[in-house]
Amino acid sequence: xxxxxxxxHINELLAGYVLGELSPEELEHLxxxxxxNPELMTEVYGLxxxxxLIPYALPFEEPPFHLxxxxxxxxxxxxxxxxxxxxxxxxxxxxxxxxxALLVISLSLxxxxxxxxxxxxxxAKEVGERYLINMLCQPKTxxxxxxxxxxxxxxSGSIVITPGNPKATLVIQKLPSLPKGQIYRLRSxxxxxxxxxxxxxADAQGSVIVQLLxxxxxxxxxxxxTLESWEQSxxxxxxxxxxxxS
Amino acid sequence: MHSDVxxxxxxxxxxxxxxxxxxxxxxxxGNSFALGILYDRYASLVYSLALKILTNPQEAxxxxxxxxxxxxxxxxxxxxxxxxxxxxxxxTRSRAIDKLRERHTNLKFLQRWCQTMNTETSSFITxxxxxxxxxxxxxxxxxxxxxxxxxxxxxxxAYYEGLTQSEIAQRLHVPLGTIKTRARQGLLKLRQGLQDIx
Numbered sequence: 001x002x003x004x005x006x007x008x009h010i011n012e013l014l015a016g017y018v019l020g021e022l023s024p025e026e027l028e029h030l031x032x033x034x035x036x037n038p039e040l041m042t043e044v045y046g047l048x049x050x051x052x053l054i055p056y057a058l059p060f061e062e063p064p065f066h067l068x069x070x071x072x073x074x075x076x077x078x079x080x081x082x083x084x085x086x087x088x089x090x091x092x093x094x095x096x097x098x099x100x101a102l103l104v105i106s107l108s109l110x111x112x113x114x115x116x117x118x119x120x121x122x123x124a125k126e127v128g129e130r131y132l133i134n135m136l137c138q139p140k141t142x143x144x145x146x147x148x149x150x151x152x153x154x155x156s157g158s159i160v161i162t163p164g165n166p167k168a169t170l171v172i173q174k175l176p177s178l179p180k181g182q183i184y185r186l187r188s189x190x191x192x193x194x195x196x197x198x199x200x201x202a203d204a205q206g207s208v209i210v211q212l213l214x215x216x217x218x219x220x221x222x223x224x225x226t227l228e229s230w231e232q233s234x235x236x237x238x239x240x241x242x243x244x245x246s
Numbered sequence: 247m248h249s250d251v252x253x254x255x256x257x258x259x260x261x262x263x264x265x266x267x268x269x270x271x272x273x274x275x276g277n278s279f280a281l282g283i284l285y286d287r288y289a290s291l292v293y294s295l296a297l298k299i300l301t302n303p304q305e306a307x308x309x310x311x312x313x314x315x316x317x318x319x320x321x322x323x324x325x326x327x328x329x330x331x332x333x334x335x336x337x338t339r340s341r342a343i344d345k346l347r348e349r350h351t352n353l354k355f356l357q358r359w360c361q362t363m364n365t366e367t368s369s370f371i372t373x374x375x376x377x378x379x380x381x382x383x384x385x386x387x388x389x390x391x392x393x394x395x396x397x398x399x400x401x402x403x404a405y406y407e408g409l410t411q412s413e414i415a416q417r418l419h420v421p422l423g424t425i426k427t428r429a430r431q432g433l434l435k436l437r438q439g440l441q442d443i444x
Contacts, residue, residue, distance in 0.1 A: 015430035015437075019404065021411045045328050050437045052332025054405050055295040055339070056386040060379065063293035063310050064303075068285055071314050075281065164282035166262070 014040065018047040065211070068165070144223060145245045151227075152176060152241035155206070159186075159223065159244070161214065170200070172208040172242070177201060181230050185238060186212060189222040266330035270323065284330075285314065290379065291331065292338045299342035299406055300349075309345065313338050343408030389439030397432030400425055 013030045016022045022030060034040055141162050148155030157172030170186060178184065178201050186197040198212035226238025261269065261279050266287070272280035292313050296306035313334065317323065323333050390398055403409050403417070411429060415422040 011434055012427075012430045015433040016426065019411075019429055019433060021426065021429065046441075047433060047437055048336065049328045049332045050433065050440050051405075052328070052335040053382075053386050053440055054390075054401070054436075055291060055298070055335050056331075056379075056383045057390050058294045058298050058383075060290045060383065061294045061297055063289045064307055067293075067307055067310060068282075068289070071285060071311055072278065072281065074311065074315060075318055164278045166282070166286060 010040070011043070014043050015047055018044060018051055065209075072164070146172065146223065146225065146242045147245055148175065148242050150239075150241060155242055157208065157242070166214055167211040168197070168214050170208060170210050170212055172202065172206075174206045175202040175208055175242070177204050177206060178227070183228055183230055184208075184241065185226050185228055187224050187226065187238075188215070189224070265325075267323075267325035270330075273318065281318070288331065288334050289314075291335060295335055295338045296342050299339065299346055299408075305345065309338065309342055313341065339405065346408055386440065389436055392439050393432050393435055394428075397428045397435065400428045401432045401436075404429060 010033065013022065013026055013033070016026060017030055034044075141160060143161075144159045146155075146157045146159060152175055155172055155175040157170065157175070160169045160171070162169070175184070183199045183201060185199045188195050188197065195215045197215060198210070200208055200210045200212075202208045223244035224240055225242035227241050228238040261272070261277075261283055264272070264280075264283075266284065269280040269284050273284065289310060293306055293310045296309040296313075297303060300306050300309065316337070317334060323330060327333075393401070399418075400411075400414055403414050404411070409417070411425045412422055414420075415425045418425070
């Protein structure tokens with residue numbers, strides 16, 4: 001007949017098991033208990049779950065920019081999946097000239113990106129180019145040019161939206177770098193309401209390359225970049241410095 | 247083209263509502279959006295944990311890639327046994343600790359040849375954006391704060407440095423039995439504080 005084990009002792013054994021630190025005697029004891037009470041496995045899974053949550057307490061750090069596409073590429077090559085491609089449609093036939101135009105813009109964007117990367121390391125350049133080329137070569141990539149106005153009239157850039165990526169990539173050159181306390185915000189307007197995509201600053205060379213989360217129900221044709229003070233709420237009007245060219 | 251982009255986004259947002267297991271199944275059928283969403287959900291977790299343990303951005307990046315490829319190529323995740331976040335963080339920790347031990351072995355070897363080695367590495371830090379992730383992080387941090395300093399210390403040394411309880415006992419000059427008790431009770435207390443997180 002099996003002895004009655006106090007619940008606290010059972011829990012400690014289960015915790016020790018999940019931590020991988022049971023002595024051989026304890027392990028044997030636990031095996032016996034699990035054999036007689038298989039429902040205890042639920043508790044084991046629960047403790048494993050908690051152990052897996054511990055890294056959530058870490059300060060989160062974003063992986064490098066290019067890693068996402070690198071994993072996509074490698075997965076595609078290794079597993080041999082054809083990432084889903086929709087069947088050819090007449091819609092695409094009619095859009096062929098649009099795609100050609102997109103490629104032309106893509107090449108100019110690559111030039112822009114190259115100039116941005118001149119200040120970066122060679123390795124970063126190669127990786128960034130690979131990422132950008134991969135992004136631009138995807139059949140449904142959408143690219144919206146942006147032009148500077150007023151104090152940022154020399155600025156130009158594009159926003160790139162890629163299927164499979166909930167974030168858009170914003171690339172700009174010759175945008176004045178802002179002093180501390182000021183930021184740029186990318187926004188779109190939908191039914192008279194301003195939707196903020198995110199905020200950013202240009203580097204000392206006037207270059208920007210950031211990824212911003214695409215808001216729901218956005219309208220690409222109504223993009224605007226505003227200059228604002230850090231303290232201003234996202235609802236403020238801001239000072240327009242760039243706009244989308246539809 | 248505009249409507250196409252909107253449709254694409256609509257599809258992504260629909261997918262974003264799916265569970266991890268559903269997304270994994272969809273990925274297996276060739277849905278690349280599903281892979282994108284899984285990556286966005288867990289890349290920061292994997293990378294941050296790898297960076298914490300390995301303290302080297304390049305190694306952390308390589309490990310992040312390795313973890314995703316293993317996860318996608320080997321069908322070892324069983325949703326009935328726990329969440330994907332736990333599965334993937336345990337796998338990351340385990341592999342990172344293996345690499346850390348391997349590195350220590352190599353380092354000892356190199357130190358026999360060289361008198362000094364500068365292993366300092368640079369890191370780049372950007373804040374995470376997703377609110378749900380932030381909320382979960384806050385919950386875990388709060389739960390860890392409920393532990394005694396001793397319990398937290400033992401769990402973190404075991405988790406991030408891969409030390410056995412005997413090694414921790416030696417390092418802290420505390421009896422092994424005390425370390426065992428601190429670790430077990432710390433984990434049980436953490437379980438109480440995080441019971442509703444899945």
